Amino acid sequence: MQQAKLSLAIALLCSASGAVALEETQQGSATTVERIAITGSRLKQVDMEGASPVTVIDAQSIIAAGFNNVGDALRASNFNSFGSWGGGANNSWASQSTVSMKGSGSERTLVLLDGQRMAKSPVMDGGSANLNTLPMAAVERIEVLSDGASAIYGTDAMAGVINIILKKDYNGSQLNVRRETTSRSGGGDSYDFSMTTGFSDNNSNFIMTWEHKQRDAINMRSRAYEAPYVVAGGDPGLMDDWRKIWEWGRTIVKSSDGSWAYQTPLMNDDCSVYNKDGKNAFIGPVSSLDYPDDRACLYDHSVAANMTSSSNQDNILAIYNRELTPDIKLHARTYWATNRSKDVSAPVPGTIIFPHALPSYTTAAGHTLRAVDEGDRIYYRFDSAGDRVAKHNDNILDFLVSVEGNTSWGFWESALTVNRYNNFTWGTGYLYTDAVRGLIGQYNENTASFSGWDPRDPDSEVPGGAAANIDKFSKARAIDFSAGAGTELFELPAGSVSAYVGAAIRKEHFMSDIDSLTKAGKIFGGSGGAGGTGERTAKAVYSELAVPVTEQLDVNIAGRYDHYSDFGGTFNPQLGLRYTPLPNLLVRASYGEGFRAPTLADLYRGPTQGWYTITNYPLCHDTAAEQITGCTRRDSIYVDIGGNDKLKAETSKTSNLGVVWDIHDNISLTADFWELKIDNIISQLSPGLIAYSQAKLWEAADAAGQPRPAISELFPNTAISFLPNGRLENMKITTTNRGFEEKRGIDVKLSGRLNTDIGEFKADLGLSHITRFKRSQSVATNIGELEMGINEIGRISYPSDRVNLTLNYNLGDHSLTYYSNYISAQKNKELNTDDNWVIDNRVGSLVTHNISYQLELPWQGKVSFGVNNLTDEDPRFDKWGGYSRSLYSIYGRTLYLGYTQSF
Template identity: 45%
Template sequence: MGDGSMKFNKVAKLVSLACGGVVALSAPTYAAEKDEDTVERIEVTGSRLKRVDMEGASPVTTITAEDMATAGFATVGDALRSSSLNSFGSYGGTSNNSWSSQATIQLKGASASHTLTLLDGKRMAKSPVLGGGATNINTIPTAAVERIEILTDGASAIYGTDAIAGVINIILKKDFEGVEVKIRAEQPDADGGGDNHSASFTGGLSTDKGNLMFTIEHFKKSGIVMNERPYTAAHAIDGEDPSVFQSWIGISPTGRTVNTGPNGGWENHAPFTNAGLDCADVYGDAFKGPLSDSDWAGESYCGYDYTTSAYLDVDQERTSTLLNYTYNISDDIELTARAYWASNVTTDVSAPIPGTIRFDEDMPAYTTAAGLDLRAVPEGGSMKYRFDTAGNRVRETTDSIYDFLVGLDGTTDSFDWNASASYNRYDVFKWGTGYQLIGATTDLVGGWDDDTNSFEGWDPRDPNSEAPAGATANSDARLTSSALEIDGGLSFELFELAGGATGLYVGASYREEKLDSQVDALDEAGLIAGGSGGAGGSGERDVKAIFMEMAFPVLDNLEVNLAARYDEYSDFGGTFNPQVSVRYNVLEPLLIRASWGTGFRAPTLEDLNQSASVGVGTVTNYLKCYEDGMDIKGCQIENEIPISVNRNENLGPEESESYNIGMVWDITDNFNMSVDYWSLETEGLIGSILNDEIVRAQAELWKAADEAGQPRPDISAIYPGTSVSQDGSGKLSSVTNIKQNIGLSERQGIDAKFASTFETEMGDFKLGLAWSHYLKYTDSSPEGGVQTISRNLSGTEYYPDDRVNFSANYLVGDHSLFYQADYIDHQSTDDENDNGSYHQIDSIVYHTLSYSYTMPWNNIVSAGINNLTDEEPSFRANGTYDSDTYDIIGRTYWVSFSQTF
C-alpha cells in the first residue's frame, strides 16, 4: 500500500485505551498526533496484508498480559472463558468425563470447533481428546503471552477451516530483554480444594541482529470434591421430606438395593431387615437410608452419597517451556524460530462404579455372624451395588504438546515475501482404574450350601463378605494428533487509486494431518462400565490451499477488501470461500465497517475414521405401534436392543455464511466506542441422529408409502447408512446409526465496547465496558424425517442473551486499584413452579477487586479477591446448574509478585 493511505490512518496502539481490564477495545483510530515518519505497517488478526491501522473492517478485541494479571486470571483459558464474547460459556475442565484435561473457547456461542486458535498467526495443535476439532486452551504458558487478539468475524477466506465464528490469535513476547521471575498463589475462601499456584522464569537477549526469549512456567491446582461446596454436597431439597429418595440431590439409588425380579414382584428394598439399623450403620457413612420411594409405596433404597468422593473440579499440574528466536540474516531477510512444549497432568476422581448384579439363583434370607438379617431375593432378582469395595474411579491423563516453527520474512524493491514450516503434535495417555468389567459380577456371586447350612462365597448383601478379584478393570487410552504445514506468500503494490496503492497478497499452503486414537480392547468392546467407549480410530489426510487478498483504497477515507481461498482435502474434496469487507471513515473520528463471507469446518479425522462401536440402549418401537394401528407420535412401546454406531466416510464440510455491520467512533481523545451487528448462519452441521428418530422416520416412511400405494422405502433413503431391523414378532432387534451432515443454525447478535480515560490531579482513571447481546439463536433437529427449526432460544436455559464485562482502574503514582464486574443475564425455563409460574434462572454478577504496587526495585506486588461476594451458580428448578457458564470455585484470594532484572 502506498503513502496515500497514510492520509487518513495512523498506527493503532496495540494496548487498549481501556487497559487494565479484559473488556479492552482496540485503540482509537485517531488517538495520537500524526507522525508519518514513524508510521509502520503491522499484521493484524484477520488479514495477511500488513496495514497502517489496527482498526480494520472486521472487529478485533485485544487482551494484554497486563489485563490478565490485573484482573487476577491464573491462566489464558480463564481470561478467554470469562470474556463477554464467550456468549454461552464453554467447557473449562470439570470432572467426571473424558474431557477433564481440556478447556475451550466458543465465540458467539457456537461450537468450540468453530473457533480457530492461532499461536502467532499459525494454527495451534488440535487436541485428539476433542477429536482433533478444537484446541485445548489449558496448555498455553501465561508468562510467554504478550497479548491476545480476538477476531469476532468469519475468516475462512483467510485461514481456512474452523474460522466460522471467529479467531483467537495468541501473540507471544519476542523482544523481551533481561530476566523476569513471577510467582502467584490463589486460595479459595471455602474449605477444601480449588487452590492454585504458579511460577515462571523469562529471560531475553536483544542485539542489533535479533533477539532470543526463553520462558518456563509451572502451574498446579488442586481438585475440589463435590461435598466441599454446599450446592453440590448431598442435601435434601428445601421443604421436601428427607425420608423420601426423590427429595435428595447427590444421592444415587445405586448404593445397596435389592430388586426381587419377576418372581418377587419387581420390588426394591434395602438388603437387610433389622429394624434398629440404618444403611450407614451397615455399609458405611456414604450410604443413606433406607429411603422410601414416593412413586412406589412400600419400597425403599439404600442410597449412596457420591458427593463424598467424586470430584467437582480436577487436580491439574502443567509445565511448559517456550523458546522464541529472531535473527536478521540481512537488512531484508528475518529468520524466526520457535519451539514450544507443554506437559499437562490431570487427575479426575469419580465415585466408585455403580453396577447391577443379577442373581441366577435364589438368595435366601439368613442372619450373618455379625447379626445382620439379610432379605431374600428370588432367582432372577438383582441388586444395585456401588463398588466402593474396589475404591474410587481414578483417571490420570497426561497431555504432551510439541510445537515447532521456522519462518522467513523478506522484502525487495518490488514485493514482500514470507515462508514458514511448522509442526505440532499432541499426545494423550489416559490411565483409569476402578472400573467395572461388565457381566463379571454375576459369575462371582456365591450361593447357599445345604451341606454346611451356610452361604458360601461372596454375598453382596453382606458388608463383611469380601468381594473377590475380577470384578474391576482398567480403562486406558492412547491418543495422538499431529499436523505438518508449509506455507508462503508474496505481497505487491499494484496500481494507484485515489486513496493510495492497491495491495495484493497471494499465497499457498500444504498441510498433513494425522490422528490415532486407541482404547484398550475391553473398552473397545464396550465391556467396561463407565469407560471411554469406542476409539476415535486412525486416519490421515493432506490439505492443499491457495489464497489471496486485495485492498482497494478507493478514496482517502474508503477502502474495499477482497479475500478468497480454495482448500482441497484429500478425503472429502474442495471448498471455496470468498470474503468482502469495507471500511469507510464518514468523518475523521467515525469509522463505518461491514463484511460478508462464507466459511467452513472440515469433518475431523475422528468424524471420518471413528471405529465402529456397539452398545445396548432402549429405543421406542414406532414400527410396532404403526403396524398395530396406534398413533406413531404417541408410541410408548420400547425395546432394549444392540445399537451400532458406524463411521461415515462420506461426510462433507459444515458451511457458514456470516456478515458484520458496525461502527467505531473516537468521540474524544479520551473516549471511544464501537458497536457491531453480526449474523452467522451454518448448515450441514455434523451430528448423530437420535436412535428413536431413525425408527420413527422409518415408520413415517411406511405410513406415507402405504397411503400412496407404493413400496415401503428403507430409512437409508433419508438417512444414508442407517438401518432398523425387527424380529418375527415385531420387536426391534437392532439399529445402525451414523454421523450425518444434518444440522442448521442461525445466530444474530450485537457486540458493543466503550473505553475512556480521565487524567486528574488525584490520579488517572481508566474505564471499560464490553457488552454482548444475543438477538436470535435457532437450531434444527429432524423429527419424523423432517428438519424442524427450533423457536428462538436466546434468553432461555443455557443461552443467556446478555453478557457484560465492566472494568475500572485507578492509577496514582506507583499504585493501581482495579475493579471488574462480570454480568451473566437471567434465563427462562420450561420448569413450572408450585404457584403455576415458570422458573427463571437468575442473573448473576461476579466482582473482582485487586491492588498493585510497583516497587522501586523493578518489582511489582499485587493482591486481589475474585468473586468478591462469593456468588454460587444460578440454579435450575431441580437445584442443578450449567458448569460451562458459572464459577464453581467461589471466592478466592490471590497474591502475585514479579521481579525484573
C-alpha cells in the same frame, strides 16, 4: 464446480496482503508509515480498525483483572457467550480448557498462536485447542476476531478467531510468583512460578520462558450444593423429591414381568445397611411417583468424588529472531508443555447380570434377600473396591520456522509448523465385568447356606481377582507449510491496490486407543470405547485484495479454496467494506462463507459410553394425564456414541455491520451487529433431544393413525430401548450432519480515558447480546415432513447477555483495578395442560466482582494482591439443583498475592 474454479481464479489474480508488519516509505514523500498485520486479514494496514471487528487484550490487563492464565480470561470474556469447558473431574476432559465464541462450540472457534494454528487436543477429538497448556508469562496480547474468517484461515474459523501473540523482543530477566487460595475449605488453592529471560544484539534476539503451575483438587463434598438434598416440603421416601443423587446404589432390575422394573435386594431392611465405611452414601429405599411399584437404593457419590482434578503444569517456550540480510528475516519458535492431572471419582457403578437364579433367604445377620431369576440384573456400586483414580498426562511439542523478505516488487514469506499433542491416561480402581459375574456364588439347599459372593448381601464383599486397570493413549499430529507473496499492483487516485497470493499444505494424523478389555466393554466404570485412527491431507490456495475506491471507502476481497483428501473441496469467499464518512466515524460491513471439516475422530471414532440423566418424554406421551412439553419424568442411563465416516463438512454464512465512533479524544464506541448460520451441523445429538424427538414422532403417528416409527427414521443409526414399565434402558447415538443453526446478536464496546492531576482513570465496557439462537431440522418420515427446532436464546444454559466491565486507576507507582462479569438470567417456558405458557424453570442472573492492587517498587519489583469473586457467589441453579459448569465457576471467593522481580 466450474463456477467455483472461475471465482477462485479471479480472486487469485486480484488478491492482496502481507502477514507481517513492515515499514514502507511512501513514494514521493519522506514520511514513513508503519503498516501492521491484524488478525482476520493477510493485508498490512495503517489503521487498527478494519472491515472485521478485532478486540485487543494486552497481557497486563488480563493479570490486573485477576486472571493468571489465558483459558480463564477468555472463558470470562463476553464473547464466550454460553460459556465453555474449563476443567473438572470424573471425565477424560479434566485437564482441558476451551473457548466458544458466539456459543457455537469450541470446535468452531479457531485458536492461533502467532498467526499459526495451535495444536489440537486429541482428548477433545482433535477439534479444539487446550488453552491450559499456554504459558501466560510469554503472552504479549490476545487479538479476538469476532467474525468468520474461513476465507483467510480455512477450517474452524466460523464463529471467530483467537490469535494469541507471544512476546518477541525482550532484554533482561524477570521472575514471577503467585499464590492463590480459596476462602472455602476443600481444596482449589494454586501456586504459579515463571521465569523469563531475553537478550538481543544488532541482528538477532532471543527470549525464553519457563512457567510452572500447580493447583489442588476440590472435593465435591466441600461444596454444599453438590450434596444430595430433598426439596423443600418433599418426601425423603420419594426419588422424585431428591436432588443430586444417583440411582446406581443397590437396585435389582427385572428382565421381564412388567409389574416393576426396580426393587431393592433387601426385603426387611433399609439401604443404610450397605454403609460399611462411615460415609453414609447409601440412601433408601425410595419409591417413584412415575413408577409407583419401583423401589431403589440410591447412592451419594459426592462423599468420594472430586469436582476438579489436581494439576501440575510446566511450559517452556523459546523464540529466536535473526536478520539474515537487510531484507531477509528468520523467526524460529519451539514450545513444550506438559500437564499432569489426577482425577478422583466415586467407586465403580456397574450392571451385573445374574448367570443363574438365586432364591430368597435370610442371612446369618438377619437380612432377607429378594429372589432373582436368571438374566435379572443388579445396579451395583462397588464401594468396597475403593475410588476410581485416573492420572492424565498431556504433552505438547510445537515447532515453527518462518522466513520472510522484502524485494523491489513487494515481499514474500514462508512458514513451517510442526506440532504433536499426546495424552496418556492410567486408571485404577476399575473392575473386570466377566470376572465379577463369575464370582457370584450359589445357594446350597441342603446346608441352607450361600457359597461364594452374593451381591445382594450387605455383608458379602467382592472377592479379590476382579480388580482391573485401564489405560488410554491418544495423539494428534499436524505438519503445516505455507508460502505467499504480496505486492502493490497499481495506483488509484485514493491509493495503491495491493495483492497477496499464497498456498498451504497440511497433513494431520489422529489416533486414539484404549486397552482391549475396555474397548470390548468388559470394564465397569470405563469409557467403553476407542477414538479410532485416521489421517488426511489438506491443500489450500488463497488470496486477498485491497482496493481504496475513494479516500473514504476501502474494499477488501478474499477467497480460499481448500481440498481435503477424505471429503473433497470447498471454496469460501469474503467481502469487507470500510467507510469513513467523518474523521472520527468508521462504518464497516463484511460477508463471508466458511466451513468446518469433520475431525478425524468424528469420522473414525469407535463406540464410547457416557452416563446421562434425561427426561423420559416418550413415557409422558403414553401417560394420559401428562404432555410431552413440560414432562418432568427423569431417568439415568448409559448412552453409546459412535463416529461416522460418511460425514460432510459444515458450511456457514456470516455477516457483520458495525460502527466505530471516536466520540471524544479519549472516548470511543464500537457496535457490531452480526448474523451466523451454520448448515450440516456435525453433532452427537443430545440424548434429551432424541428422547423428545421419539415422543414427537409417536405423537404425530398416533394422531395420524399410523404405526409408530422408530427414532432411527428421523436420525439414522440411533436407537432407544425401554424397560417393560416404560423406563429408559439405554440409547445409541451416531455422529451425524443434522439441520442448521442460526444466531444473531450485537457486540458493543465502550472505552474511556481521563488524565487528571490526581491520576489516570480508564473504563472499558464489553457487551454481547444474542437475540436469536435456533437449531432446526426438517426431516421426511412416513408421517410427513417434520420441522424440529426452537429459539433457544434465554433458555437455561443459553443466556442472552454477557457483560464485562473494567475500571482502572493509576497514580504513579500505584494501580487499582476493578473487573466484573455479568451473566443474564435464564428461564425455560413450558406448556401446562391448558396450553398456556408458564415459567417452569428459572436460573437467576450472576454478577461477580474482582479487585486487584499493584505497586511498583523502587528496585524493579512489583507486588500485587487481589480478590476474585469478592462477594463469594455460588453458581446459579435450576429447579433440579443443576448448574452449568461451562458458565459458572465453583471456586467461590479467592485471594491471591503475587510478586514480580525484573533484572
